[in-house]
Amino acid sequence: MTDTAFKGEVNLDAWLDRHHVKRVRTMATDLDGFALGKYCAREKFTKGLPIGHNLADVALGSDSESTPHLGFWHSFRRSVLGDIALTPDLSTLVPDGHDPDLGQVICDFTFLDGRPISLCPRTKLKQQVQKLDDLGLSVKCTFELEFFLYDNSFDDAERKQYQNLSPIGASPLQTIYLLKDSFRAVTFMNQVLTRLEAYGIPWEAWNDENGMGQIELNLVPDEPVVMADRVVRTKQIIFETAIELGLSTTFMAHPQPGFSNGMHIHHSLLRAGDPQFYDEGAPLHRSQLLRHWLAGLVTTMPATVSYLCPSVNSYRRLREFAAPPVTATWGEENKSTGIRLICDGPKTARIEHRVGAGDLNPYHALAAILAGGLTGLAAKQEPPPEFTDLAWGIPASVERLPSDIMTAARTLDACEALKQELVVEDVEYWIKSRRHEWMTFHRAGNDPDSPVPGLWEYQRYFAVS
Amino acid sequence: MAQTLSVLTQSNAAPMELNLARILRTSLRQADGHYLAGLPDNLIVKDTKTRQKLRLVVDPKTGITISRAGKNDTALVEGQFDPFNGAPLSFELRGAWRKPLLKRRLMRLFQPKLTPWQTAAENFYNASNLLDPNEFTIESYSQDTDTRHRWGQGPEQALVLGSAATLGHLYNGYALLIDDILKGRIQCQASMRTIAIITDATTDQWMDLQ
Numbered sequence: 001m002t003d004t005a006f007k008g009e010v011n012l013d014a015w016l017d018r019h020h021v022k023r024v025r026t027m028a029t030d031l032d033g034f035a036l037g038k039y040c041a042r043e044k045f046t047k048g049l050p051i052g053h054n055l056a057d058v059a060l061g062s063d064s065e066s067t068p069h070l071g072f073w074h075s076f077r078r079s080v081l082g083d084i085a086l087t088p089d090l091s092t093l094v095p096d097g098h099d100p101d102l103g104q105v106i107c108d109f110t111f112l113d114g115r116p117i118s119l120c121p122r123t124k125l126k127q128q129v130q131k132l133d134d135l136g137l138s139v140k141c142t143f144e145l146e147f148f149l150y151d152n153s154f155d156d157a158e159r160k161q162y163q164n165l166s167p168i169g170a171s172p173l174q175t176i177y178l179l180k181d182s183f184r185a186v187t188f189m190n191q192v193l194t195r196l197e198a199y200g201i202p203w204e205a206w207n208d209e210n211g212m213g214q215i216e217l218n219l220v221p222d223e224p225v226v227m228a229d230r231v232v233r234t235k236q237i238i239f240e241t242a243i244e245l246g247l248s249t250t251f252m253a254h255p256q257p258g259f260s261n262g263m264h265i266h267h268s269l270l271r272a273g274d275p276q277f278y279d280e281g282a283p284l285h286r287s288q289l290l291r292h293w294l295a296g297l298v299t300t301m302p303a304t305v306s307y308l309c310p311s312v313n314s315y316r317r318l319r320e321f322a323a324p325p326v327t328a329t330w331g332e333e334n335k336s337t338g339i340r341l342i343c344d345g346p347k348t349a350r351i352e353h354r355v356g357a358g359d360l361n362p363y364h365a366l367a368a369i370l371a372g373g374l375t376g377l378a379a380k381q382e383p384p385p386e387f388t389d390l391a392w393g394i395p396a397s398v399e400r401l402p403s404d405i406m407t408a409a410r411t412l413d414a415c416e417a418l419k420q421e422l423v424v425e426d427v428e429y430w431i432k433s434r435r436h437e438w439m440t441f442h443r444a445g446n447d448p449d450s451p452v453p454g455l456w457e458y459q460r461y462f463a464v465s
Numbered sequence: 466m467a468q469t470l471s472v473l474t475q476s477n478a479a480p481m482e483l484n485l486a487r488i489l490r491t492s493l494r495q496a497d498g499h500y501l502a503g504l505p506d507n508l509i510v511k512d513t514k515t516r517q518k519l520r521l522v523v524d525p526k527t528g529i530t531i532s533r534a535g536k537n538d539t540a541l542v543e544g545q546f547d548p549f550n551g552a553p554l555s556f557e558l559r560g561a562w563r564k565p566l567l568k569r570r571l572m573r574l575f576q577p578k579l580t581p582w583q584t585a586a587e588n589f590y591n592a593s594n595l596l597d598p599n600e601f602t603i604e605s606y607s608q609d610t611d612t613r614h615r616w617g618q619g620p621e622q623a624l625v626l627g628s629a630a631t632l633g634h635l636y637n638g639y640a641l642l643i644d645d646i647l648k649g650r651i652q653c654q655a656s657m658r659t660i661a662i663i664t665d666a667t668t669d670q671w672m673d674l675q
Contacts, residue, residue: 070643070657071664079656404477432665439668442480443549445515449533 005200006093012049016042019095021103026053026086027232028107029121031433032064032310033361034464035236037086037107045088045103051114052107054083060109060119063436064311064460072432075425076117084117085110092229097198098240104199106229119426121363122225128370128421129224132269135377137276139370141267142221143231146358147238147251148213148261149185154248154463162255162458167213168247174210174259181208185215188245192217195237201230210323211259221266224370228362231263239463252461253309253357254316257452261358262317262324265369268350269293278349284332285343294330294341294351295383296376297369301328301338303415305355305401306408306434307368311465312441313457314357315404320392325354328399329387336391338401355401359465364430371421379417404448405441409434470501470528480672481512482519482531484548487638487673489529492577500574501525503566510556511540514547542571548671551640551650553579582607582629583614585636590616592675593666601659607632623655623663638670 006015015021024045026037036059044053057077058068076084086107096102109120116123132139150157151166169184189206196203202220209216219230235251242249254260269276269289279287286294309315317324330339340352356365375381391398402408409431412418419427442448444456470493472486492500501523508521518534534540544556554575561568580588586605590596596603598617606613607629625642627635631650634640642664645651653660669675 069661071641071661071668073658073661073665077658079658081657407476435668439480439549445547447515447517448477448479 004095004097004198005091007091012046012090012093015093016046016103019103020100021095022101024088024093024103024105025096026088026105026107027236028086028109029232029361029363030060030062031119031121031361031364031430033121033232033359033364034064035232039102042103049088049090051110051112052085052087054085054112057082057084060084060117063433063440064464065440067440069433069436071436072429074119074429076111076119083112085112085114087114094199098195104233106232118423119429121361121367122228124422124426125225125228125363125367125370127423128367128374131374131421132370136271138270138273139224139267140221140270140275141224141227141265141366142219143227143362144262144264144266145217145219145231145234145251146209146261146263147215147217147235147249148211148255149188149215149242150213150248150250152248153246154243157248157462158459161455162462165213165248167211169208169213169215174212176208176210178208182206182215188241188247189215189217191241191245192234192238195241196234199233199237201234211256211261214259214261224267224366225363228366231362248463250462251358251465252453252458253311253314253359253465254453255458255462258322260317260322260324262354263356263358263360263362263365265353265356265365266350267353267366267369269373275347275349277351278343278346280346285349286341289377290341290343290349291383292376292380293373294339294376295381296373296379297339297351297353298328298330298383299381300368300372300375300415300418301355302399302401302408303412303418304368304372306405306412306430307364308353308356308360309405309408310357310361310364310434310437311359311461312405312437312446313453313461313465314359315402315408316453317357318355318401318403324357325391326400326403327387327391327394328401329391330383331387331391334387334391337387338391341386359461367422368418371418374421375417404438405434406438409438469526472528473530475532478531479517479533480548481515481517481546482533483672485510485519485546485554486529486531487671488554488575488577489531490673491638492574493528495577496573500570501529503570504574505541505567508542509534509538509540510542510544510546512546513543514545519546542575549641549644551644551648552634553637553639579633579637582633582636583612585633586614587616589636589638589666589670593669594675595662595666595669601662603663605632605636621656621659623653623659625651625653625655625663627651635667638667638673640667641671642667 061069087110088105092106149168169181204218206217277290325338329337331337332341343349472489520534522530600619601617601621603623605625610629
């Protein structure tokens with residue numbers, strides 16, 4: 001029902017009247033990708049436009065437990081704990097559908113005068129999209145969402161300390177695509193899909209995934225900011241539906257031994273609406289633009305891991321033979337490499353970036369990927385040789401991706417090209433925020449070598465990721 | 466010679482390992498390296514708070530390599546190795562009464578001499594690449610000894626108050642400023658920005674990144 005969106009209309013009050021909206025929920029994502037915002041009375045919301053409503057500046061300067069970042073600094077913050085604004089992007093305003101009086105809008109973190117804050121993840125993605133636009137290019141992309149669904153409420157899961165939960169749809173076997181398992185989740189998924197459709201979020205398919213109670217949902221591709229908005233909204237809808245049905249879900253990267261949530265990102269480049277990766281006359285149909293772009297992605301892949309795997313828990317996923325990639329490699333139709341190239345036709349040629357964890361911030365992840373590709377275009381790089389073997393269990397001479405949050409942060413810090421693309425101050429603040437996360441993990445006395453997530457990880461990531 | 470000795474950690478070293486490495490580097494610098502003589506070539510230490518164990522492989526010619534030890538490894542040394550404690554290490558040697566010489570050697574290795582707090586403060590502020598003396602003026606004052614230290618001449622003012630011992634631990638790299646403030650050991654009159662930047666510098670020092 002995309003025709004219900006405010007996008008393209010002039011008279012906001014008439015739209016709010018037509019959709020009986022009495023309240024508006026604002027939503028933006030913080031650095032960790034968690035949705036923040038307020039429920040606003042309609043009058044408060046409209047009166048605040050175009051800049052929006054205030055909130056404490058530490059909303060963008062806090063960790064995943066809302067503890068302010070007291071030990072490092074960014075120039076957007078005020079020395080005496082000030083306010084910033086959540087500025088609505090009215091093109092994203094939609095009626096909630098489920099709550100008949102509610103409207104939903106995506107926002108950017110801005111200064112109180114409406115100027116963008118570069119550190120805001122959504123703004124960060126817009127910056128990269130603009131750079132591509134300056135080159136006459138646009139991006140079409142989508143995300144594969146993986147999550148676990150349990151027949152336990154969030155309260156129950158917490159009481160059980162997240163152990164021995166009952167996965168929905170679980171046969172005793174760790175199956176994939178098993179329709180008998182999928183059917184057990186149909187009630188939940190139908191409610192989710194109905195709400196997605198009400199929001200104007202088109203989806204392609206969902207299926208039983210390999211982990212016990214794991215589901216994969218694929219969304220229809222669109223432009224980057226639109227897609228990242230949709231991911232954030234979809235995750236919120238999945239959470240809310242679980243709450244309403246007395247269930248629990250998690251996008252935590254590694255909630256159970258042996259299986260992880262990833263978030264693979266597919267994308268392609270277009271010029272004037274025409275796909276640019278496939279070239280009929282080029283060797284293996286790989287266009288020059290594709291080769292340069294691919295080179296940038298592979299070269300910067302180790303540095304982008306920090307954004308693609310943001311939490312301590314994310315790194316439990318990157319294990320040899322565990323399905324996620326562990327090397328900075330690429331290969332055509334190779335699902336063991338960091339990048340899987342699909343170059344089978346002019347309209348379907350695309351790149352699947354397979355490093356991302358289920359708990360990634362979609363704005364950051366996509367911004368980092370686009371920034372990496374841009375470095376390849378700028379340098380007219382050629383990609384390293386294609387990796388045609390299975391990219392697990394291979395000699396140590398093949399570069400491994402960072403395997404812990406601090407190594408990833410240090411690797412990002414060392415990548416000047418990516419830092420320049422993503423704004424040095426913002427990247428350095430992000431790096432310090434990861435150092436903070438790492439220190440918080442250790443401060444709590446956690447064992448970094450533990451083969452399974454500890455309670456600290458569940459309490460920090462299970463419900464909010 | 467100390468200059469040729471190194472203290473290495475594994476790439477995914479935890480804060481406890483990095484903090485211990487920094488302490489050992491300080492010891493080796495102070496002792497010109499000769500503290501390594503007579504030590505076991507393989508030393509297991511255990512932190513009593515986290516129950517985690519570290520392995521120190523000691524080579525008097527090249528230095529020390531720190532890695533994580535297995536749960537079943539027997540620790541020779543047990544104590545407070547938690548890097549967030551805000552104070553120098555305290556520990557006990559298993560069967561110490563039979564090994565007084567080894568105990569002395571370990572004491573020297575794990576508890577390097579603290580630099581007097583004012584000198585340490587001067588070293589700390591000069592070494593930090595986050596703090597510009599033309600931007601900040603930072604005054605530290607020890608109430609119990611009535612001693613003070615002043616660094617920089619910039620418009621951003623900060624006053625750091627604490628005991629000589631606490632200031633000594635802070636400026637010798639055993640504590641993070643914000644921890645000392647939140648635990649009431651130090652009062653710091655400054656803007657949030659200044660506190661954050663000084664804390665950031667103490668974190669860099671604590672991790673031996675300066």
